Amino acid sequence: MGTLRLKISNRSGSVRVRAEGNAPLQITGAKESNAEDPSTMRIKATSSTIEVRCPAHTSVSIGTASGAIELAGVFGAVHVVTATGSVRIDEAESADVRTASSNVKVHQCHGHCRIVTGNGEITVDSAGHVDLRSASGRVGVRHAASGDVRTASGAVSVGLVDFPAEGRLRIETISSSIDVSVPHGTHPHSRLRSMSGHVRCDCPDGADGSIELRSVSGSIRLSDG
Amino acid sequence: MEDFGAIVFTDIVGFTELTAIQGDDVALRLLARQDDLVQRELPGTGRIVKEIGDGLLLWFTDAGDAVTTSLSLQDAYEAESAAPDGVPLWVRIGIHWGSPKHRGDDIIGHDVNLASRIAALAGAGEVLCSDAAVIAAQRTGPMPGVCFAEIGPVVVKGIPEPVTVVRAERA
Numbered sequence: 001m002g003t004l005r006l007k008i009s010n011r012s013g014s015v016r017v018r019a020e021g022n023a024p025l026q027i028t029g030a031k032e033s034n035a036e037d038p039s040t041m042r043i044k045a046t047s048s049t050i051e052v053r054c055p056a057h058t059s060v061s062i063g064t065a066s067g068a069i070e071l072a073g074v075f076g077a078v079h080v081v082t083a084t085g086s087v088r089i090d091e092a093e094s095a096d097v098r099t100a101s102s103n104v105k106v107h108q109c110h111g112h113c114r115i116v117t118g119n120g121e122i123t124v125d126s127a128g129h130v131d132l133r134s135a136s137g138r139v140g141v142r143h144a145a146s147g148d149v150r151t152a153s154g155a156v157s158v159g160l161v162d163f164p165a166e167g168r169l170r171i172e173t174i175s176s177s178i179d180v181s182v183p184h185g186t187h188p189h190s191r192l193r194s195m196s197g198h199v200r201c202d203c204p205d206g207a208d209g210s211i212e213l214r215s216v217s218g219s220i221r222l223s224d225g
Numbered sequence: 226m227e228d229f230g231a232i233v234f235t236d237i238v239g240f241t242e243l244t245a246i247q248g249d250d251v252a253l254r255l256l257a258r259q260d261d262l263v264q265r266e267l268p269g270t271g272r273i274v275k276e277i278g279d280g281l282l283l284w285f286t287d288a289g290d291a292v293t294t295s296l297s298l299q300d301a302y303e304a305e306s307a308a309p310d311g312v313p314l315w316v317r318i319g320i321h322w323g324s325p326k327h328r329g330d331d332i333i334g335h336d337v338n339l340a341s342r343i344a345a346l347a348g349a350g351e352v353l354c355s356d357a358a359v360i361a362a363q364r365t366g367p368m369p370g371v372c373f374a375e376i377g378p379v380v381v382k383g384i385p386e387p388v389t390v391v392r393a394e395r396a
Contacts, residue, residue, distance in 0.1 A: 009378045009387040044387075063378035063387045079377035081346060081390070096376050096392075098346045116348035133348030135238065150315060150349050152239030174239040174313060175246055196246070216313065217246045 003039065003076055005059045006052065010045045014067035014085065017052045017060055019075050026053040057093070086120075095127075103137075113144075119154075144169070151176055155218075163188065167209035177218045180211065184225030194220050229324045231291035231358055232337055233271075233283040234344035235263075235298070238315040240279040247312065252279075255312055262301045266294050274332055280344075284332060288322050288361035289368055292393050295320060295352045296371065303350060319344025320354040320393075322361040335383075342381055343390055356389040372396040 004025070008015055013029070025041065027033050029050045033043040043050060049067070054060075059076035062069055067085045071078060075092040080099075087097050087104045094111040097104050102120040106113055106127065113127035119136040130147035132139050134154040141147065141158045149156055149171040156171050158180045163169075167188075171178050177197070182188060187206025190213070192199050197219040213220045237259070244252040256279065263273065263281060270287040271294060285291035295318045302314045321343055323336025339355065347353040354362075359373050372394060378387035 007378055009380055011380055061375070061377035063380045065380045065382070079375070081377050081379045083380075098348075098376065100345070114348075116346070116351075131348075133238075133351075150238075152242045152315075172313065174242040216243065 003057060003059055004055060005040045006043060006054065007040060007061045008043045008050060009063045010050050010067055011047060012066045013045055013048045013050060015050045015062050015064060016070045017054065019054050019056050019058050019073035022055050023053050163209050165208055170212040173215045173218045175217050178213045178215055178220045180213065181223045181225065190222055192220050192222060194218060229322065231285040231288045232321050232323060232325060232340040233285065233291050233295060234280060234319045234341050236280040236317050236344055238317055238349040239313060251312060255314060258305065259314065262298060266297045266301060268294060274330060288358050291320050292362045292371060296393060296395060299350055299352060315349030317344055317347035317349055318352045319347055320358045322358040339381065346390060352393040354391050354393050356391060359391050370396050
């Protein structure tokens with residue numbers, strides 16, 4: 001049997017999943033749960049809170065309309081689609097989260113971290129690669145080896161705690177500001193352009209990775225440390 | 226006999242902000258450019274049903290054509306946006322395979338609403354499909370040059386079972 005995969009849907013209740021060690025699968029609050037195949041369990045509720053305990057590195061796919069979603073522990077691939085429920089993920093191999101208006105917080109994602117939101121706020125502490133899309137929600141990233149960020153009117157703030165020489169970061173906005181800081185002494189190759197916003201760069205140009213920041217009217221700032 | 230086909234919604238992300246900043250003339254030029262690109266990429270199996278604000282509703286009799294055309298459109302939009310003086314043409318696209326009711330040239334019904342919901346889940350530059358659209362697109366085998374990745378169950382108002390939604394991208 002391969003890695004366990006959970007497919008969880010809940011119309012209006014919240015979903016809490018804890019993945020740790022070799023914990024046996026325990027499910028509470030579900031209306032029905034059944035094995036789709038030897039490695040996939042389908043779990044469904046309509047309004048109650050679903051609580052699941054599962055082994056570490058379990059992959060989960062969750063769909064809700066309005067309930068909060070909390071993933072505590074260490075997960076494999078994580079997929080979440082929700083309209084308004086807030087999303088919090090401790091640690092995952094990869095993540096794909098889509099919301100209309102929820103706030104999304106990812107603590108650690110080792111691989112690809114894709115988040116799409118309307119007006120929810122996005123916070124990523126650490127990820128291998130971020131791919132973030134927001135209409136009007138603010139975006140904050142603390143560490144990523146590479147990334148692609150687009151917002152229409154949500155301000156973007158990226159405070160990189162380290163940035164590898166092969167790192168690549170591209171951020172584009174329409175009206176919102178972009179503020180990126182790189183570790184002290186890092187000299188990325190940078191291309192900054194705002195059609196009508198103020199542009200300020202405190203970093204000497206170099207070859208420590210590549211940073212491209214573009215906006216139609218938002219201000220842009222790239223700073224050292 | 227029911228008339229099955231692929232329903233495609235497109236929507237420009239940030240159009241309101243862009244119009245507010247750049248003005249109505251730039252907005253009109255952007256819509257005209259979108260029209261040009263769609264007319265250029267549209268195969269014989271597809272047609273524009275109508276414009277909805279800054280978005281489009283398209284109808285294809287072939288689901289595979291709907292997917293490949295949507296991916297080609299995203300390539301064209303990205304190239305347009307990446308130009309040095311380019312104004313962002315960020316578009317999200319959603320595809321569903323179903324049998325809507327026809328009202329003149331228009332199409333209406335539950336399947337049209339679902340395609341709209343799927344488009345709303347897409348990020349700028351993405352193409353998302355229902356699993357029904359993927360099955361229809363691959364009925365004669367895998368599509369060369371295209372891969373699909375499931376993004377998870379989607380709870381949709383009015384539908385008892387969650388809908389599986391899939392991301393289409395170049396292989």
